[in-house]
Amino acid sequence: MRIDPDGLRAPYLQLADALRARIEAGEIPPGRKVPSQTELEEESGLSRNTVKKALDVLKNEGLLVTAPGRGLFVVERRDIEPA
Amino acid sequence: MRIDPDGLRAPYLQLADALRARIEAGEIPPGRKVPSQTELEEESGLSRNTVKKALDVLKNEGLLVTAPGRGLFVVERRDIEPA
DNA sequence: CGGGATTTGTACGTATGTATG
């Protein structure tokens, strides 16, 4: 999960991109639980807040949904369609 | 800008609601500069991050755009239509 | 062009609340 803190693109966007790629590549199946925020923190070396910010992007895109106390889930595939 | 920190609705959502109402009521004309984040902090009594989170909601709704170094602007009215 | 003031963007650390199991 290489994140370059000095890259042109902000780290939270790099993380969002990386996760989006993994989801769209089918690496993380729909309806499946995704690595927890804590795991993503460790994988990426970013802070909790920054990880959440990346997840916010993907939630806004409709790719992910979060369930308090349960985890992070990939939304059923319905291609690209915003709210 | 009464925000109830103990309300059922999270403060950042209360602020987003309040701003949305002011925009949709035409109180803040399109293309006009909106109170700065610092001003919104003072008006609402919320922290910078929380104000920004409220603004993120409205930006995602397409109601606002931000311009670094310049400020916050109400988007030209094109009714409700996401990306 | 320099430099300060203003304003938004990004990031971290921390504390607390809520939901689930």
Place this chain on the structure above:
DNA sequence: CCATACATACGTACAAATCCC
């Protein structure tokens, strides 16, 4: 009751863009 996991909020620091003198 406890552990895990996400949600909200505050404070802080620094970067980048813009504006104005």
